[in-house]
Amino acid sequence: MLIWIAALHCEAKPVIDFYRLKKSPAHRGFDLYQNDDMCLVVSGIGKTSAAAATAWVAALQSTCASTAWINLGIAGAASHEIGSAFWVSKITCKSTGQNYYPVPTFSIDFNISACTTLDQASNEYQPSTLYEMEASGFFATATRFSSAELIHCLKFVSDNQHQQSRFEKAAISTLINQHMETIDKFAKNLQLLNQQCMNLKIDNTVWQSILEQARFSMTQQAQLKTVLGYLLSQGFDAEALCQQVSQRTSSREILKQLNQIRLDQSRNL
Amino acid sequence: MVSCVYVEAAVRDHSRTQKILDRYRQTPVVEIEHHGEVFNPRAQNFRLQKSNPALIISSKHQRRVMSAPEGYGLGGQHNYYFSHMLNCLYDCRYCFLQGMYPSAHQVIFVNYEDFADSITEAVELHAPDPVWFFSGYDCDSLAYEPVTRFAEFFVPFIARTENSWLELRTKSTQIRQLLKIEACQRVVTAFSFTEAYSHAKLEHGVPSIAKRIEAMKALSEAGWPIGLRFDPLVYHDNFTQSFARLIEQIFSSIDASHIHSVSLGTFRLPKDNFRQIQRLYPDEALFAQKLELNNAMMGYPLSQEQTMINDCESLLMKYINPETYFPCEWYE
Numbered sequence A: 001m002l003i004w005i006a007a008l009h010c011e012a013k014p015v016i017d018f019y020r021l022k023k024s025p026a027h028r029g030f031d032l033y034q035n036d037d038m039c040l041v042v043s044g045i046g047k048t049s050a051a052a053a054t055a056w057v058a059a060l061q062s063t064c065a066s067t068a069w070i071n072l073g074i075a076g077a078a079s080h081e082i083g084s085a086f087w088v089s090k091i092t093c094k095s096t097g098q099n100y101y102p103v104p105t106f107s108i109d110f111n112i113s114a115c116t117t118l119d120q121a122s123n124e125y126q127p128s129t130l131y132e133m134e135a136s137g138f139f140a141t142a143t144r145f146s147s148a149e150l151i152h153c154l155k156f157v158s159d160n161q162h163q164q165s166r167f168e169k170a171a172i173s174t175l176i177n178q179h180m181e182t183i184d185k186f187a188k189n190l191q192l193l194n195q196q197c198m199n200l201k202i203d204n205t206v207w208q209s210i211l212e213q214a215r216f217s218m219t220q221q222a223q224l225k226t227v228l229g230y231l232l233s234q235g236f237d238a239e240a241l242c243q244q245v246s247q248r249t250s251s252r253e254i255l256k257q258l259n260q261i262r263l264d265q266s267r268n269l
Numbered sequence B: 001m002v003s004c005v006y007v008e009a010a011v012r013d014h015s016r017t018q019k020i021l022d023r024y025r026q027t028p029v030v031e032i033e034h035h036g037e038v039f040n041p042r043a044q045n046f047r048l049q050k051s052n053p054a055l056i057i058s059s060k061h062q063r064r065v066m067s068a069p070e071g072y073g074l075g076g077q078h079n080y081y082f083s084h085m086l087n088c089l090y091d092c093r094y095c096f097l098q099g100m101y102p103s104a105h106q107v108i109f110v111n112y113e114d115f116a117d118s119i120t121e122a123v124e125l126h127a128p129d130p131v132w133f134f135s136g137y138d139c140d141s142l143a144y145e146p147v148t149r150f151a152e153f154f155v156p157f158i159a160r161t162e163n164s165w166l167e168l169r170t171k172s173t174q175i176r177q178l179l180k181i182e183a184c185q186r187v188v189t190a191f192s193f194t195e196a197y198s199h200a201k202l203e204h205g206v207p208s209i210a211k212r213i214e215a216m217k218a219l220s221e222a223g224w225p226i227g228l229r230f231d232p233l234v235y236h237d238n239f240t241q242s243f244a245r246l247i248e249q250i251f252s253s254i255d256a257s258h259i260h261s262v263s264l265g266t267f268r269l270p271k272d273n274f275r276q277i278q279r280l281y282p283d284e285a286l287f288a289q290k291l292e293l294n295n296a297m298m299g300y301p302l303s304q305e306q307t308m309i310n311d312c313e314s315l316l317m318k319y320i321n322p323e324t325y326f327p328c329e330w331y332e
């Protein structure tokens, strides 16, 4: 699952339109848009709102084996051109001084910049950083649910030293929309990375059907997870494995049989 | 390829940093306060990072030179290790570094002169006894030489520091720097090998056995003492035959009288490292083999371990002087 967090509807709109996300009528608290493999939450402005929305949607998606995240929104910059797009390499929370570092693991077609998360909008500009109001709250919260390689911020310059006037909502959408192809490429790479993590997890339905075969203690469940994780990664069919152990009556016997299959399979690396 | 270079602000202007940055002009550079900010956070996935790690340029202020663990050594009385780098260019699936650090980024400590001071202090403490320094505990000593210029600095330093001995531990073929200078008998370049089958299965990105033997030959012919480390020995049905082929291959190229030291040890990992690595690589056959817990280490059952060691020892003894043999109590 890929989760987008945007502060404003006008920032979210290009993503909603591009992926044809549908608003979920069932959820209150935050506006949620979704399709089968991604969802987007409109958090509202500020790092606290971003953190709350991130935690809220993480709880909603807690059954997902692995989750990737993108915070997307506008930012101020000293001299970068209006409309230029950035992948954020370092997030500094202005009020706490805390730094966070998203981890690049695939090639990134955006410019790269540090960004500073402010508590309040400001017209102060420094050349070395973008300014915005959500990234630190988003990142600090998302790292409680996913590893940093799966959590990223994309920022689009909406104002600079020379042009400080506030953008109309439609103009903000247009500004982000012009990068939608690059954003999509980034999102696809991130989803691939996330898929790698998902492939190493045991599907919940498979896990439940094995657990139904006998009563496993907590220790046995941990052992079962290791054995099953290995066998499934080697292409063993979950149903066939269930079938094979269905004759066994005790959890010990099931574990013993699966373990033997594992030892035979791994003997020659 | 590195994905990004993180540089500690305090060493941004260091000449070694500048030389490294020159090599990565196209790579994004991010300034940081301390390498721990990027390297230590828990919410990181070593496996995901390993496919495209970043470089972190830092300096080491404390504990630069550490006493080696009990049993670590080549017969010397005073043994130390030091790490100018954390993590490795290569990706050996049995490597304990995978479970050691939360991050796969490669950290380079550029304050070599401070390391040299700490080495001098240790040498003076034990004078006139010989003192051994092992590099390549938290990294491969030579693999990153074109970037780190580690050997370029430390080998001449050891050569002029009486009573100091250095082991460079490597799986690389980066010997160009050593060949440029006069051989020093107190610097042992120890090449690690696993036999061909395990090499193919487990040592990702490591140069071929043939290339490493070639490098070893060139060094020994230039007069440098050479070490052989058969560690870890990894079990499979044809292990013994494959190991026999490996040592045949080595000793058909290398004059055994040029060998300074030989050691071997079976695959084993500290229990906690093992758990961590197995969680990262649940699909890896090595960790699904028959392993047992012994003295807080996960390894092959003791009887199997002993058989593997005995078989290898008897094959080795056909070629080497027994005095150069140091049964291995440690793992790489």
Ligand code: SF4
Binding pocket: B088, B089, B090, B091, B092, B094, B095, B096, B097, B138, B139, B140, B170, B171, B332
């Ligand atoms: S075992 Fe040695 S060569 Fe292999 S990854 Fe670890 S440090 Fe590098």
